[in-house]
Amino acid sequence: MGRKILFVTTDQQRYDTLGCNGGAIARTPVIDGLAGEGIRYERAVPASVVCMPSRSTMLTGQSPRRHGVWMNGVPLPVDAPSAAEVLRRVGYRTALVGKPHFEPFLDPFGRFTENRLARLGVPTVDSLGHDGLVGPHRGFEHLEFATHSSAGQLHYARWLAENHPEVIDGFYATLDRDLEVNADGGGATGAPQVKDNPVPRDWYHTDWVADRTIDWLDALDADDDWFCWMSFPDPHHPWDPPESELGRVAWREVPLPEGYSIDRAEREAILDAKPRHWRQWYDGQLVSNFEAPPSWVPATLTADQLREVTARNAVEVELIDEALGRVLAAIAARGWADDLDVIVTTDHGELGGDFGLLFKGPYHVDSLMRLPLVWRPAPNSGVAPAVVNGPVGLVDLAPTWCAIAGVAPSPWMEGVRLPVDEADHVDRHPGRVITEWDSERFGVTVGLRTITRDGWVCTVCMPGSVHDGSEGELYRLDDDPLQRENRWDDPALRSVRDDLVADLVDSLGPVTGGRRPVEAPV
Amino acid sequence: MTTRASVRRERRIGRPVEVVWEVIGRPDLLHLWYPGIEACEVRGDVRTITLATGMTLEERILTLDPVQRRFQYRVTGGLFQEHLATVDALDLGDHTTLAVYSTDAAPATMALVLGGGAGAALDELARQLEAATGPAVDAVRAGPHPSSAPHANHAEREATS
Structure with a gap:
């Protein structure tokens, strides 16, 4: 019997929303406890700051330019390599419960497997793998899906429709009548993507994901090894947690984020020193992209709206923490606690009011790029608790799962096993993480290439319809943890910038197979 | 803010344009080469399609021009404030064809969604034609559908009215 792997992801969660990372609004005792017993990563960086490319990187262990999902709306090829399939072939039982998003959601033709599964009523379908062998879809023998909404084709929406149709309209409508991300405001402040949701907590998607995970685990044999990806849709907007839970956090008392300058002139001066797409969106x-309501103007965000959004976000984070606690208790009840590895992370961050912005987009700063990441190795593995300060990437997750399962990483994986302490990071990790952004939206193109290394974050704005190729961003994380001062044009740092850019260019591999078409907005 | 959009997908097909047009020019066969369309019924200049999700859409056939080898239709109603689809088969002169599937729509999001479907459809069309087998190719060989009557060039009529 080997080690079991519970891989927990949230969606669009900031580093500073966890107590173990210094967060003071949401209470997260379960994840904090895992961090105390395991390894907490101070700088975990995604390969992309939007869902589909980032999640595809987790599953494949590859960069977007290799797995091909270069923006939301581009499906991961069905025959893309899958670390879950690697584990399945060595005997692991495999499941993904919650939000997948390797394929577009907006799919009236029902072309994509994720959208078809609930209708088909089967736990998975057979697909052709990257090596020509047929196996369960993306290596998962059990798939059960949810997203942020009560609408759509996934299992959770169908479950609500069949069992609790009266609560469906209580959720926020994520899309407006033009099928764009909705800008409608709600709550006490009219903040965008906020709504009071009367859904009982037990029927909300966070608890549903935990319930379905527990049900799958309960069906396993005691001596099974298993890999379960439990993927919570929150705290991604909309911010519509069950209204019964809103009293957990009094929004009027929530402090404004450090990255938010309440003085408008100061805020705008910071934006003006960044590449032009920052101020233009503000x-x-x-x-430039589909990830925020196009009719919402960030400059209209008020301090109270930000407080209310932050409070609701914290409520969602607390519910996730408690749901994870229930799953861990169920696992312990099965007698698996000593053999259990738990990894908790997210796909990307949330602007969360930094620089006066919400949501996400082509903005490669800590808000979106510094992620919560905790690995609690199985207690019987003898790994000591540690904090790793050097940068690691989500591209390192797939080789880590392999290492836990005792199999060699596949040659198509680009990352390395997560270091277990700082010395291990120095010894084995390349010490740099690359993050890419590419988007096309009806004639507007934006491309960013970023390297995180040696305490610096350096971003090159690629030539496109917005940038001419001369702009960029350079931040020293120790001196400027909020990335308020862009030093791209600082003559004193020219050699640092040149070195980072040269390393960035050298580290970018070729784009594999050409750029594949966008099939849907998201 | 963008309220409408235009999305174009194209695919070079290694078959002569006459062969490609034999399929594109049969509005009743769309479900045999467009992934996610399960059924297709043509009555006069109205085509009703049924999607794999169970949704049905009614379309009006505007142009079916075997000389230009252009097929145009419009989805009427539903989520659309505006829609025009244009499928062209262009002779590249070397016994190959450029098939172009254009979608103009409002809301803009629908143009992207339909454009994605059109791209997949062109891939499937090319696959069947280049293999000389498949449901659409077989249906063409079997002869015209009994209800497939010639259509007037409605686009021309609309433009001059």
Whole structure:
């Protein structure tokens, strides 16, 4: 009998929302406890700051330019390599419960497997793998899906429709009548993507994901080894947690984020020192991507709206922590506690009011790129608790799962096993993480290439319809943890910038197979 | 803010344009090469399609021009404030064809969604034609559908009215 793997992801969660990372609004005792017993990563960096590319990197262990999901709306090829399949072939039982998002959600033709599964009523379907062998879809023998909404084709939406149809309209409508991300406001402040949701907590998707995970685990044999990806849709917007839980956090008392300058002139001066797409979006002059409401102008965000959004986000984080606690208790009841590895992370961050912005987009700063990541190795593995300060990537997850399962990483994986302490990081990890952004939206193109290394974050804005290729960002994380001062044009740092850019260029592999078409907005 | 959008997908097909048009020019066969469309019924200049999700869409056939080898239709109603689809088969002169499937729609999001479907459809069309087998190719060989009557060039009529 080997080690079991519970891989827990949230969606769009900031580093600073966890108590173990210094967060003071949400109470997260379960994850904090795992961090105390295991390894906490101070700088975990995604390969992309949007869902589909980032999640595809987790599953494949590859960068977006290799797995091909270069923006939301581009499906991961069905025959892309899958670390879950690697584990399945050595005997692991495999499941993904919650939000997948390797394929577009907006799919009226029902072309994509994720959208078809609930209708088909089967736990998985057979697909052709990357090596020509047929196996369960993406290596998962059990798939059961949810997303942020009560609408759509996934299992959770169908479960609500069949069992609790009266609560469906209580959720926020994620899309407006033009099928764009909705800008409608709610709550006490009219903040975008906020709504009071009367859904009972037990029927909300966070608890549903935990319930379905527990049911799958309960069906396993005691001596099974298993890999379960439990994927919570929250705290991604909309911020519509069960209203019964809103009293957990009094929004009027929530402090404003450090990255938010309440003085408008100061805020805008910071934005003006960054590449032009920052200020253009803030002023409502540029909509470059589908990840935020196009009709919402960030400059209109008020301090109270930000407080209310932050409070609701914290409520969602607390519910996730408690749901994880229930799953861990169920696992312990099965007698698996000593053999259990738990990894907790997210796909990307949330701007969360930093620089006066919400949601996400082509903005490669800590808000979106510094992620919560905790690995609690199985207690019987003898790994000591540690904090790793050097940068690691989500591209390192797949080789880590392999290491836990005792199999060699596949040659198509680009990362390395997560280091177990700082010395291990120095010895084995390349010490750099690459993050890429590419987007096309009706004639607007934006491309960013970023390297995180040696305490620096350096971003090159690629030539496109917005940038001419001369702009970029350079931040020293120790001196400027909030990335308020862009030093791209600082003559004193020219050699540092040149070195980072040269390393960035050298580290970017070729784009594999050409750029594949966008099939849907998201 | 963008309220409408235009999305174009194209695919070079290694078959002569006459052969490609034999399929594209049969509105009643769309479900045999467009992934996610399960059924297709043509009555006069109205085509009703049923999607794999169970949704049905009614379309009006606007142009079916065997000389230009252009097929145009419009989804009427539903989520659409505006829609026009144009499928062209262009002779590249070397016994190959450029098939172009254009979608103009409002809301803009629908243009992208339909454009994604159109791209997959062109891939499937090319696959069947280049293999000289498949449901659409077989249906063409079997002869015209009894209800497939010639259509007037409605686009031309609309433009001059």
